[in-house]
Amino acid sequence: MxxxxxxxxxxxxxxxxxxxxxxxxxxxxxxxxxxxxxxxxxxxxxxxxxxxxxxxLGYLLPFLITAWVTRHVPVGEGPLLDAGCGTGLSGPSLKALGYSDIAGLDLSDDMLKIAGSRNAYSELKQAMLGGPLPWPDGHFRAFFSTGVFTISHAPAAGLHELVRITKKGGHAIFTVRDQVFESGGFQAVFDELEQAAKWRAVEASPWFRCYAIAEPDALVKTFVFEVM
Structure with missing residues (x-):
């Protein structure tokens, strides 16, 4: 955000x-x-x-991320993980596009209750990115995450665990806020995962606005990696 x-x-x-x-x-x-x-x-x-x-504020990310999901994950291939799903704004959009097997993860039980009311998620679990996640290795076809790798939120190191629970050939699709990309050590984690042959870069967007209405200087970038 x-x-x-x-x-x-x-x-x-x-x-x-x-x-x-x-x-x-x-x-x-x-x-x-x-x-x-x-x-x-x-x-x-x-x-x-x-x-x-x-x-x-015109917050775009929960809806815009569906463009990258549909680009890289065919309908019918799942399950997907909405990592840091919050109130579940992304779920209904993806469900409308044909994605029926979506799990949600968030640190807030109160947000998860609202996400559950949308009837778009097959399961919802409470956990914090940066710690152990409650799924086995290679469980998900892809994970996507928006507004989570930002100020005072999930650390870059949380990507290691997200990659662990994503199957080989699957995708990591997530945004990073400009203010934390360097200070949060994201490039170093990207390099660690690449050097360990855990993923390879597929695409990265330009920096773009988080909001359609407010704060034109608040920028994020979407990254897509293929898990190996």
Missing amino acids: GRDSVTLGCLPEEELPVNIDKANAALDSVYTADTPETLARAYAAWAATYDDETAS
Whole structure:
């Protein structure tokens, strides 16, 4: 997601939606979380209004990631893992495109309850990226993840475990926020996995905006790797 403070330069102050102020406060709480427990509490507090408030910012990623999934994963090949699924915004879009076997993973039980109400996920599990994940080696055809490798969230090292649970010939599809790509050591982890013959690069997008409406300087890049 975006920076600590969201701005809308194209609208006069009196026309700014009320949700923008609420989104700013919620973003402050998740981007300043200094422990997994603090982050989980922040998302628990945000869960009920997360969809409305991120929509007011024009948050693109949960919907745009489906373009990369459909490009690399044929319908009928599964299961897929939505890693850091939050309230499950990606699931219904993929279900509408014919993907029927999607698992969701998130650190927040409150977010997972909302994801479950969408009837798009075959299973939902609570766990934190960066620690052990509750699936066997090579379980998934692909994993996809948006807005998770960002400020004060999942570490780059979490990619090792995600690759472990993805089968050979499967795909890793995920976004990384510009502000953490270098400081978070993502390139080093990319290189480690490549040198260990665990994956190979397939494509990387240009840096692009997280939001259609707010914060034009908040950028992410989508990466796609084939697991080996």
